[in-house]
Amino acid sequence: MGMQREPGFGIVNADRAVQNLHMGSQAVSDIILNRTYAEVCKGGSVSLEFAVLPAEAGRSADTAVYSSSDESVASVDQYGMITGTGKGTAVITVSCGGKTAECTVKVLPAEVTNFSKRPYTKSGYLEEDDQTAVVKENDWAEWESFTDVYQTKIKSKEKLKIDLTMYGIGSIPYLQITKKDGTVVAGRICRQSGSIKDMAMSYTAPEAGTYRIMVLNKPYSGTGNQSIKYKLTVNSEIRDLPDVSIKKPVSGKKAVTVRWAKLSKAKQKKISKIQIQYSTSAAFTSGTNKTVYARNTASSKKISGLRSDKYYYIRIRGYKKSSGVKHYSKWSETKKVRTK
Numbered sequence: 001m002g003m004q005r006e007p008g009f010g011i012v013n014a015d016r017a018v019q020n021l022h023m024g025s026q027a028v029s030d031i032i033l034n035r036t037y038a039e040v041c042k043g044g045s046v047s048l049e050f051a052v053l054p055a056e057a058g059r060s061a062d063t064a065v066y067s068s069s070d071e072s073v074a075s076v077d078q079y080g081m082i083t084g085t086g087k088g089t090a091v092i093t094v095s096c097g098g099k100t101a102e103c104t105v106k107v108l109p110a111e112v113t114n115f116s117k118r119p120y121t122k123s124g125y126l127e128e129d130d131q132t133a134v135v136k137e138n139d140w141a142e143w144e145s146f147t148d149v150y151q152t153k154i155k156s157k158e159k160l161k162i163d164l165t166m167y168g169i170g171s172i173p174y175l176q177i178t179k180k181d182g183t184v185v186a187g188r189i190c191r192q193s194g195s196i197k198d199m200a201m202s203y204t205a206p207e208a209g210t211y212r213i214m215v216l217n218k219p220y221s222g223t224g225n226q227s228i229k230y231k232l233t234v235n236s237e238i239r240d241l242p243d244v245s246i247k248k249p250v251s252g253k254k255a256v257t258v259r260w261a262k263l264s265k266a267k268q269k270k271i272s273k274i275q276i277q278y279s280t281s282a283a284f285t286s287g288t289n290k291t292v293y294a295r296n297t298a299s300s301k302k303i304s305g306l307r308s309d310k311y312y313y314i315r316i317r318g319y320k321k322s323s324g325v326k327h328y329s330k331w332s333e334t335k336k337v338r339t340k
Contacts, residue, residue, distance in 0.1 A: 125230070175201050
């Protein structure tokens with residue numbers, strides 16, 4: 001059996017099938033493993049499954065036994081689930097019917113960055129000595145990548161909004177979201193050319209839990225391994241947070257009065273404040289935006305100190321802070337107004 005390279009941190013999610021073997025009258029002549037080599041990061045898992053030859057040796061009371069040569073590097077449970085516990089290399093042995101088979105496991109260092117508050121912004125570098133993983137793109141191709149991992153708890157129906165900017169020629173950025181157990185729930189690749197690549201993705205959690213955001217980079221073929229700088233921004237909104245309906249703003253002298261439909265008492269209980277964003281850019285380009293807040297009981301807000309005879313673009317949304325995490329409803333439509 002040839003050597004197999006397996007996905008690393010947070011990629012593998014094999015079923016934990018119990019490998020109870022009942023051997024019959026025929027003796028086991030060989031044990032066949034589903035892999036003889038695997039790479040995981042510390043805290044990551046990969047399953048080890050086996051079959052025996054001949055097939056007729058399958059009816060007796062014996063049970064397969066898994067063992068690790070170094071449990072400080074990799075442990076294995078009774079079902080064959082291997083977990084990386086420390087950097088290094090260990091050998092996992094399957095013993096059955098007097099026969100043995102081995103799988104070599106290399107455990108890479110893993111650094112998981114935990115965060116809770118949103119928005120969360122982090123700048124970092126993907127480098128040659130980072131943890132590695134094998135990523136499946138659209139279930140048809142696999143490629144190895146350098147990986148940084150961020151972990152956060154999210155609520156049911158919370159929508160994560162993730163933006164990634166990667167700087168450097170010779171890179172293919174990839175965002176992937178997994179559950180803590182490694183189940184991949186979302187992913188997106190960016191194939192923009194040039195030295196700066198921007199991408200965005202969103203994911204709405206069907207259930208509450210701990211999720212991991214993986215920032216990956218595949219170097220272009222022939223460019224070699226290199227340090228790639230990136231900037232990650234994570235925000236979120238609760239899907240059932242009520243929307244706020246904006247009305248036509250009223251122009252004033254170097255000022256604008258923003259108006260909206262007053263929230264009902266039921267909606268006021270779900271929204272802490274009204275967030276108002278205004279900009280001189282219709283696209284709300286970074287660096288042109290300013291944000292103010294209004295009470296959830298209000299229906300208008302005057303913004304002063306603006307430039308005279310200038311067009312401004314305004315949008316609003318609901319805001320709520322819960323357990324240190326900021327949540328937002330969807331943005332309203334954008335209104336355009338000209339100051340006096």
